[in-house]
Amino acid sequence: MCELLVHQFRCRSDNFGLLLYDPRSKLCASIDTPDGDTIWRELGAKGWQLTHIFNTHHHYDHVPGNEMLKEHSGCTIIGAKNDAKRIPGIDELMEDGDKYDFGANKISMLETPGHTLGSVCYFIEPEKILFTGDTLFSMGCGRLFEGSAELMWQSMQKILALPDDTQIYCGHEYTLSNAEFALEVEPDNLALQQRTNEVRTLRHAHKATLPVSLATEKATNPFLRSDSVEIKKKLGLQGHPALEVFTAIRSLKDNF
Ligand code: ZN
Ligand code: FE
Numbered sequence: 001m002c003e004l005l006v007h008q009f010r011c012r013s014d015n016f017g018l019l020l021y022d023p024r025s026k027l028c029a030s031i032d033t034p035d036g037d038t039i040w041r042e043l044g045a046k047g048w049q050l051t052h053i054f055n056t057h058h059h060y061d062h063v064p065g066n067e068m069l070k071e072h073s074g075c076t077i078i079g080a081k082n083d084a085k086r087i088p089g090i091d092e093l094m095e096d097g098d099k100y101d102f103g104a105n106k107i108s109m110l111e112t113p114g115h116t117l118g119s120v121c122y123f124i125e126p127e128k129i130l131f132t133g134d135t136l137f138s139m140g141c142g143r144l145f146e147g148s149a150e151l152m153w154q155s156m157q158k159i160l161a162l163p164d165d166t167q168i169y170c171g172h173e174y175t176l177s178n179a180e181f182a183l184e185v186e187p188d189n190l191a192l193q194q195r196t197n198e199v200r201t202l203r204h205a206h207k208a209t210l211p212v213s214l215a216t217e218k219a220t221n222p223f224l225r226s227d228s229v230e231i232k233k234k235l236g237l238q239g240h241p242a243l244e245v246f247t248a249i250r251s252l253k254d255n256f
Contacts, residue, residue: 006169009038020129030052030069030075095109113155130169170210187230
């Protein structure tokens, strides 16, 4: 298996531009298109030719460069079948578990509704790379614009089932404010304290806090930790089902 490169850069105010490049086949994919001009410039700087766009969901800050980039490059746009009507320029539709050939690798789609009903993640199995869009953030998860807490909870379970050493790339740099909330609901979590310190140092140096491993997220992200005794106690939900705890964390975060 050949090694894939991921180039991550800032787009708009707090979105990430993400280019996935396969040196062997020279295929290059943009994960979402928060800003067509910035992405085009980064492609030029790398000398990579855009061949694909994989969209995670239809929101205005994830698709605005689709048509411009397709016009310039002739690339193929891939997205969720559920969201086909809302993704500009879409060419190929995928559903949960479908795999897309990308050189010698396959890119799998995981349907992860909650933030929107058509939200998906993309997983590259041998390389253990996961692109989560606005479904999962480091120490946070997306707001429930269309889906229920239960849908988002099920989506979190899908992510939790991936290998611990999966490297997670998210749609936004929200990590520091997420950490502040996470500490509010689980102040004694040592791993969380350590990661927050790391994140503060990175942000202070204007560096990205991503990618992050799933193992780190499991240890620090309250939305993946509905079984934490400390969180349950803090919310007065000892003995309550994990979904109820998750729902409470989500609504607390909405008002944080
Ligand atoms: Zn979004
Ligand atoms: Fe977004």
